[in-house]
Amino acid sequence: MELLDEARKLTIYTAYNTNVDAIVYLNSELIQKLIDEMGAEAVRRRMEEYPRQIEEPLDFVARLVHALKTGKPMAVPLVNEELHSWFDSHFTYDVERMGGQAGIIANLLANLDFRKVLVYTPHLAKKQAQMFVKRPNLFYPVVEDGYLTLKHPHEAYRENDPIKVNRIFEFRAGTKFKLGSESIEVPFSGRFIVSARFESIRIYTKEKLKKFLPVIGETSDGAILSGYQGIKLRYSDGKDANYYLRGAKEDIMLLKRRKNLKVHLEFASIQSRELRKKVIYNLFPLVDSVGMDESEIAHVLNALGYSKLSDRIFTYNRIEDTVLGGKILIDEMNLEVLQIHTIYYIMYITHADNPLSEEELTQSLELATTLAAARASLGEITSPEDVKVGMKVPYNERGEYVKLRFEEAKRKLRTKEYKVVIIPTRLVKNPVSTVGLGDTISAGAFTSYLALLKKKKAL
CATH class of the missing domain: 3.30.1110.20 (Adenosine kinase, small domain)
Structure with missing residues (x-):
């Protein structure tokens, strides 16, 4: 796939959550x-x-x-x-x-032969480090003698880190x-x-590395950040969610300090409404792109005060409600692009002035669903060649219905000020594994979006 070849030229930074x-x-x-x-x-x-x-x-x-x-x-x-x-x-x-979004995405992009993949997790025990694939393009940032060095995660583990x-x-x-x-x-x-859910596992960047985030941001083409669902409202040492979210905001601003680095936030279900609101209001306005599934957009809208629309998405799962919710989200949070993935379709919502055409946005989603289909078929993507397996997977049987409902939704809603693109998913009947499919879609969509921007010289 030509677009994948373009995306593979990129350097991507991903953080924070990994687990076994x-x-x-x-x-x-x-x-x-x-x-x-x-x-x-x-x-x-x-x-x-x-x-x-x-x-x-x-x-x-x-x-x-x-x-x-x-x-x-x-x-x-x-x-x-x-x-x-x-x-x-x-x-x-x-x-x-x-396991964990940052770990899954780092391994995926490394196996796809991206130019350089930097992965950061504050806790890197030996067993966790061994879960990373042995690829020469995968690095973990380490500070030694006051200098930033990049090592493979297998060489960067710390003996006493929690797991x-x-x-x-x-x-x-x-x-x-x-x-x-x-x-x-x-x-x-x-x-x-x-x-x-242990107190010892926290979501943050260690102080020594923090000052090098502007360098990492300057030398990367994009960043994919995730794991905020692991933050607790309160900790026994007196720290709380506000403390860690302040740190998370600083990290994003430091990554963007030397250039307008595109940052994608991969959202995951947060049970606590209070914490969900904190993550949304603190972090969404600072990032360019957000990825989530349809139940997560319903949760987000509920936290923003749109409880009736949220209930409709939960109850009826209609495309027009999801589009309406997406429009609200990109306007209120000033997002550049919102990506929503469901079992039957994937959607992009951007403002009308987005540099990419609807055709280009569609290409990006096509790559995303093809990657997910390859992963579902094989259990793991181990090389760029594996994408061919995904291309053989047919679109789901509700594909035509999805297109029909989408056209209806566009007629009902005012979408002139937006670009809204939707494609049916390629659905594997008996998947080898379903773990990480959402992360695969988001990583494929965001990196191909960056590649298309770069091609247009808009990045």
Whole structure:
């Protein structure tokens, strides 16, 4: 793909969140063993209490059995750091791989042979460093003797850094087990995620590196920032979300100090409405581009006070409501471009004076969905050649319907002052993996958008 070749000439900086995804494929025997160890009655009682976070093993088993019984995918935060050893002694992980948006995007762009990929995460334990691909174009910024040096993440790890491990328990429909006298059969396949939410994991740039952010910004073509969903409202050491968001704002301004570096913020679901508002109002006005899915735009609109429109998006998922929400967002937050990805379509919304034509914006989205289709088909993109696999994947069966609804939406809404482009997604029927598909779409869209701007000399 010609556009990918252009994008691969770029240097991209990405930060902050990385973790290890440790995956366990559950079977009847393993589930039964856990219930027997805790005691069926104790598990049943704790299930009724429905713990919102995992502080001890019984909380985990109770929420896991609840997820298995309903067959619904769930994620519950693990707040007790000491439980690392309990999990590691009870489970053999079938797969361990890179997790976290910054880590996934860095590996993807490095494997696609981008000119240079700089990845920064404040915590880089040895196990985390080993999750990065061994590519000569991938670097981690390190300050040595007062100078900025770039090393491969494999050489840059720090022995005592904390590590964030998200444990993913995959379950299959039809799995059977007993809870005391009750026989349970799992109704649907899904996954139960134990997401580490420890105080030791923070989102920030270390002071020594901070002063070099203008240099990194000057030598990069774009930055992709993510992980703000990991910020807590309050910490036991007296720091709070405002403290870390002030630091995040400084980082963006430092990256842009020497040139108008284009910055993309990849938004992820934030449960706390208070924190969501803080992230939106503090960071959106400073960045050029934001990527999110349709449930996330509904959450954002709700936080901005558009609760009726937010409810409509949640309830009906109509294209015209998403377009209207997107228009509000780019106007109120002064964004250059908003990218929304859903299972059936991807959309760009920009102002009418954007340097790129609607045809060029469409090309950018085409590359994004092709990359995601390649990743879904193969599980991982390991070279630029893999993109050919994505090109063979057909557009989803609702493609024509999407186009029709989009034309209707454009007639209903005033879109003269905007460029709104939508394309159906290439949808893989039985994906090898669904992890990181949104990140792949956003990274593909933003980097190809930059490449097209560069071609037009607008970057």
